[in-house]
Amino acid sequence: MTETLPLTTLITPAAPAAPARPRGVRRVLYESAYGISAFPIALVAFVVVIVDLTLGLALSIFIGGVLLISVGIMVARGFARFERIRMRGMLGRSAPTPHYLWAERGAGFWKRQLYPLRDPQSWLEVVWAIVGLVTGTLAFAVTLAWWAATGAGLTYWFWQQWLPDRQPGDHELAYYLGLGDGRTAASLVQLALGVVALVTLPWAVRLVATIHASLASVLLCSRAELQHEVARVEGGREAARMAEAESLRRLERDIHDGPQQRLVRLTMDLGRAKKQVAEDPDRAAETLDAALAQARETVAELRSLSRGIAPPLLVDRGLAAALEEMTAQSVVPVQSRVDVPADLPPHVETAVYFVVAEALTNVAKHSRASGAEVSVVVDGAELEVRVEDDGVGGAHPAKGLGLAGLRQRLAAVDGTLEVTSLEGAGTAVVARIPL
Known part of the structure; x- marks a missing residue:
C-alpha cells in the first residue's frame, strides 16, 4: 500500500492537547498546592492591577495615565499566562492560550502601547485579576482548613500532652458527645474527626480547585477554544476548496491526455x-x-x-451498494463489513467512498497483499472506515498524493485519517468522520 507510514501516525488538524492529569495521592497534593497558592497569587494580581488601573484612570487626562492603563492590562496578561501554566501543570487541564491583538510590525509607539486596549481578551483577563481573588480566597481557606483538620485530628493524641490544664468547668468535645471528659476520650474524638477530614479531603480540595479553575477557564481560555474552532472550520473549508480545485485540475488533465x-x-x-x-x-x-x-x-x-466525480451507483443506490460493487471488482480479494444507516449525509457518503477507493487502489498497486478487509461501521457519534491488508507495509505519504488528497477531503468534513504501516506487517488506514 502506498502513502503509508512506518509507524502509527495521526493525520488531523492540530488541536490543543490536554496534558496528563495527575492521579491518586499525587493529584490530591497538586490540587492542594493549587488551592493554597491561589490566594497569594490572586491577591498580588488584584492589588497590582487595581492600583495600576485606578492610577491610570485618575491620571487619564495626562499622557502617563493612558500608559498606566496599558501597563495594567499587560500585567493582567502576565498573571493570566501564569494561571494557564498552573492549570496545565498542576491540574492537568487543557488551558489554551488565545491569540492576542498586536499592532503590526513597524507601528508607532502610541499605536503599540494602546493596541492592547482594543483586545477583548485583555479586558477578560483584567476581570480575572479582580474576581479571581474571590475564588482564590475560597480555595485557600477550604484547602488550608481541611489539611489543618486532618493533621490536627490525626496527631492530637501526641501533642495534647503539651496543652495547658483545663480550668474547672471547661470541657472537651468528647464530654458533650457523652464519651467522658478524659484525655483518652478527647483523643479518640479528635482522631475520628481527623479520619473524616482525611477521607473527605480529596473531594473538598478538588471542589474548590475546580471552582477556581473553572472560572479561570471561562475568562482566560474560552476565547482560545472559540478561536481554535473558527480556525478548524476555516481550515476545513480551505481544504475542501483545495481538494475540489485539485480534483478539477486532475480531471481536466486526464481528459486532455x-x-x-x-x-x-x-x-x-x-x-x-x-x-x-x-x-x-x-x-x-x-x-x-x-x-x-x-x-x-x-x-x-x-x-x-466519471468515478472520480460522482459514482453513479453511489448516487442511485447508496453507499452500501457502491462499496459492495467496489470490493467485488477489487483485484485483491476483499472481505467487507458495511453497517451504516441509510440516511447518511451525501458529503459523508462521498468521503467514505473515496477513502475506500483510494485505499483499495493502493492495496492493488503497491502492497503485494494476498487479501484485504474493509469495515465501515458507526462508532458512537463517528463513522469509522477501516481498510487493512496483509502486504509489505512500510509506505509513506511522501511517496504519492493519494493520502494527501484524502487528508484534504476528510478535513473538509471534519474527519481524521490515521495510517499504521510497519515493514512486513501490512497497512491499516482508519478514517473517522463525525456524524
Missing part, C-alpha cells in the same frame, strides 16, 4: 475510412474496426474518470 486524444484519433480514422470506402473497401473496414475499438476504449476511460 486520454479521451480527448482518443477522440481526435477517432475523428481522423473516420475521415480516412470515408475516403477509403470507394477506393479500398477492405482497408476501410480495417480502419473502421480500429475506430470502433478506439471508441470503446474512450467510453471505458470516460467511465473510469
Whole structure:
C-alpha cells in the first residue's frame, strides 16, 4: 500500500492537547498546592492591577495615565499566562492560550502601547485579576482548613500532652458527645474527626480547585477554544476548496491526455475510412474496426474518470451498494463489513467512498497483499472506515498524493485519517468522520 507510514501516525488538524492529569495521592497534593497558592497569587494580581488601573484612570487626562492603563492590562496578561501554566501543570487541564491583538510590525509607539486596549481578551483577563481573588480566597481557606483538620485530628493524641490544664468547668468535645471528659476520650474524638477530614479531603480540595479553575477557564481560555474552532472550520473549508480545485485540475488533465486524444484519433480514422470506402473497401473496414475499438476504449476511460466525480451507483443506490460493487471488482480479494444507516449525509457518503477507493487502489498497486478487509461501521457519534491488508507495509505519504488528497477531503468534513504501516506487517488506514 502506498502513502503509508512506518509507524502509527495521526493525520488531523492540530488541536490543543490536554496534558496528563495527575492521579491518586499525587493529584490530591497538586490540587492542594493549587488551592493554597491561589490566594497569594490572586491577591498580588488584584492589588497590582487595581492600583495600576485606578492610577491610570485618575491620571487619564495626562499622557502617563493612558500608559498606566496599558501597563495594567499587560500585567493582567502576565498573571493570566501564569494561571494557564498552573492549570496545565498542576491540574492537568487543557488551558489554551488565545491569540492576542498586536499592532503590526513597524507601528508607532502610541499605536503599540494602546493596541492592547482594543483586545477583548485583555479586558477578560483584567476581570480575572479582580474576581479571581474571590475564588482564590475560597480555595485557600477550604484547602488550608481541611489539611489543618486532618493533621490536627490525626496527631492530637501526641501533642495534647503539651496543652495547658483545663480550668474547672471547661470541657472537651468528647464530654458533650457523652464519651467522658478524659484525655483518652478527647483523643479518640479528635482522631475520628481527623479520619473524616482525611477521607473527605480529596473531594473538598478538588471542589474548590475546580471552582477556581473553572472560572479561570471561562475568562482566560474560552476565547482560545472559540478561536481554535473558527480556525478548524476555516481550515476545513480551505481544504475542501483545495481538494475540489485539485480534483478539477486532475480531471481536466486526464481528459486532455486520454479521451480527448482518443477522440481526435477517432475523428481522423473516420475521415480516412470515408475516403477509403470507394477506393479500398477492405482497408476501410480495417480502419473502421480500429475506430470502433478506439471508441470503446474512450467510453471505458470516460467511465473510469466519471468515478472520480460522482459514482453513479453511489448516487442511485447508496453507499452500501457502491462499496459492495467496489470490493467485488477489487483485484485483491476483499472481505467487507458495511453497517451504516441509510440516511447518511451525501458529503459523508462521498468521503467514505473515496477513502475506500483510494485505499483499495493502493492495496492493488503497491502492497503485494494476498487479501484485504474493509469495515465501515458507526462508532458512537463517528463513522469509522477501516481498510487493512496483509502486504509489505512500510509506505509513506511522501511517496504519492493519494493520502494527501484524502487528508484534504476528510478535513473538509471534519474527519481524521490515521495510517499504521510497519515493514512486513501490512497497512491499516482508519478514517473517522463525525456524524
